[in-house]
Amino acid sequence: MTRRRWVLLGVVAALIAVVVLLRGTAGNDSPEHSSASDAGNGTSALRYYAQALGHNTGTVEGEFDLPSSPALLFIFSPTTGFSSAEAQRLNGWLSSGNVVVYAAEANRVDPQLDQQFGLHRSRGNVEASARAAAPLFGGVGSLSGASQAPSFNPSASQVPLFRNQKADVLAVGSTVGAGQLIVLSDPLVLCNSYLKLADNGRFAADLIAMAPNGGPVLFDEFHHGQMAGAAPPETAWIGTAWGAALVLTVVILFVGLAMRGRAFGPPIALRQRADRSTAEYAAAVGSLLHRTGARRVTLDTLLSATRRAVAERVGLGGGTPRGQLLEAIAQRSPADAAELSRAEAGLPAAATSEATVLEMARRLHDLAYPMSSANNQKESA
Numbered sequence: 184m185t186r187r188r189w190v191l192l193g194v195v196a197a198l199i200a201v202v203v204l205l206r207g208t209a210g211n212d213s214p215e216h217s218s219a220s221d222a223g224n225g226t227s228a229l230r231y232y233a234q235a236l237g238h239n240t241g242t243v244e245g246e247f248d249l250p251s252s253p254a255l256l257f258i259f260s261p262t263t264g265f266s267s268a269e270a271q272r273l274n275g276w277l278s279s280g281n282v283v284v285y286a287a288e289a290n291r292v293d294p295q296l297d298q299q300f301g302l303h304r305s306r307g308n309v310e311a312s313a314r315a316a317a318p319l320f321g322g323v324g325s326l327s328g329a330s331q332a333p334s335f336n337p338s339a340s341q342v343p344l345f346r347n348q349k350a351d352v353l354a355v356g357s358t359v360g361a362g363q364l365i366v367l368s369d370p371l372v373l374c375n376s377y378l379k380l381a382d383n384g385r386f387a388a389d390l391i392a393m394a395p396n397g398g399p400v401l402f403d404e405f406h407h408g409q410m411a412g413a414a415p416p417e418t419a420w421i422g423t424a425w426g427a428a429l430v431l432t433v434v435i436l437f438v439g440l441a442m443r444g445r446a447f448g449p450p451i452a453l454r455q456r457a458d459r460s461t462a463e464y465a466a467a468v469g470s471l472l473h474r475t476g477a478r479r480v481t482l483d484t485l486l487s488a489t490r491r492a493v494a495e496r497v498g499l500g501g502g503t504p505r506g507q508l509l510e511a512i513a514q515r516s517p518a519d520a521a522e523l524s525r526a527e528a529g530l531p532a533a534a535t536s537e538a539t540v541l542e543m544a545r546r547l548h549d550l551a552y553p554m555s556s557a558n559n560q561k562e563s564a
Contacts (some may be wrong), residue, residue, distance in 0.1 A: 215291070216259035216370050218242060218402035223376035226259060226402065231399040232378070233391045240400050244409035247272070253395035255282040260291035261406035270299040278360025282393045286370035289333045293406075300359070302366060303336040305351075311369050313345035313353045320344075320389040327381035328371035335368065363393060452556050478534040486527060492551035493519050507562045522550050 213220035218230045219242075230240050241255070243249065247269050263271070273296075275284050285296060289308065297304070311332035314325045319342075326345060334351035344354040344365070354367045371377050378384045394400055472481045490508055497515040499508070513520035526547055531559055533543035 214260070215262045215407045216286075216374055216446045217407055218257070218259075220402065221375065224374045226257070228375040228378055229257070229373050229387055230400070230402060231525070232384075232387055236388065236391055238391060238394055238397065238400045240402070242402050242404040242409070244404040247405045249273070249276045249281075250399070250401070253281055253398040254401050255284070255391070255394035255398065256401045256403060257373075258283065258285045258287075258296075258403045258406070259373075260287045261293045261296075261403070263406045263408055264308070265295040265406065267295055270295040274359065276301050277364060280361040280395055282363045282365075282395060284365045284367070284373075284390055284530055285311060286367035287374060288368075288370065292333075295530075298366060300357070300366070301338055302355075303335065304368065305334045305339070308332055309351040309353075310347045310349065312347055313318070313369070313372070314347070316346045316352070318344045320386055323382040323386045323389060325381045326369075326383055326386060327370045328374075328377050328383070332369040335366070347369055365390065365393075373531050434475040438525040478537075478540050479530070481540060482530045482543055484536055486523075486530065489526070489547040489551040490523060493523065496551075502549060519550065526550065 213222040213225035216224055216226045218226045218240075221227050233240050239240070249256070249272065273283065287293065287298075292304065294303070308331035311329045312325070312327065315323055332353060334347075334353060335341070335343075335355050337352055337355045341355040341357045343352040344356050353369060354365070355365050356366070367373075372380075372383045373387055373390075374494070378387055391400055437463055469481075472484075490512075493512055494503060494508055497512055497519065499511055499515070503511050509520055509523060512523065526543070529543065533539045
């Protein structure tokens with residue numbers, strides 16, 4: 184291998200390493216806290232935690248369709264805003280006896296949800312180390328997540344759940360119809376790398392236990408961009424670090440082969456297609472009929488061809504109906520019609536052996552082409 188090729192391979196390897204590093208860095212972050220992400224700020228561990236506690240888990244994606252059976256729904260930092268109709272649909276679903284846990288940072292707050300549920304947040308951030316405002320969650324004394332988060336100004340119907348040392352409210356709960364709503368200003372307390380801190384894990388377990396009737400625990404991925412028409416999971420590997428590197432490798436190799444590709448030999452011109460005779464077609468059909476042992480089919484085919492040849496010889500056109508063909512021939516050539524009738528009556532007996540088929544074929548040929556048969560007899564004489 185020449186030095187130039189070694190240099191080319193080195194450049195390709197360097198490009199792949201750069202792509203892996205760049206994509207790998209991006210892949211270790213999930214600012215929307217996706218339940219499919221194993222990043223430190225993802226929530227895949229929360230989903231596995233719910234499964235370990237005996238709950239079925241799932242996602243809301245493709246369409247924002249909420250289940251008819253009782254369930255708990257986690258909504259983390261929507262990247263695609265709720266529409267007014269979706270917020271009202273969620274409110275109706277919540278009022279029917281379900282549970283919603285809504286957690287979003289200041290820059291991911293959904294205005295439609297805040298308006299729908301009457302949430303009022305401070306404009307600035309406060310210290311986010313949270314302590315239980317009341318013993319509503321068993322064994323949960325404090326939570327640890329982000330250093331700063333916005334606080335709530337709870338209404339009379341909203342119960343403060345956690346406060347910081349300055350009594351700023353960091354989480355509220357409220358009853359919506361027959362359902363329960365929990366809202367957090369710091370979603371990190373439920374994320375992968377934070378569940379082991381303070382009492383975060385116990386708090387997550389208490390939230391999961393709120394699932395009505397032990398129902399499923401769902402995660403809203405629809406508002407993380409997992410809508411109908413988005414990239415299917417079969418091609419999701421392209422967005423991974425190694426997937427992007429593999430695609431880049433294929434592109435580089437394709438371009439290299441296209442630029443440096445060489446033929447395996449001189450081009451071979453295609454042979455011109457020669458005209459095929461009708462005799463070749465007849466021989467092929469005859470061979471096929473012979474190999475399949477279709478004697479009666481062969482005789483029927485020959486009889487039909489003989490009728491057409493006799494009809495043309497006595498001046499009948501191709502438009503004469505098949506059922507009337509023998510009658511029309513009889514009007515113009517009674518002898519030929521009588522011979523055709525005798526040949527048709529003898530077909531069953533002629534189909535018993537190869538010799539009788541050949542004899543009937545000669546008889547039909549003589550009937551169809553009498554002049555040719557007469558000439559052959561003269562030449563033989």
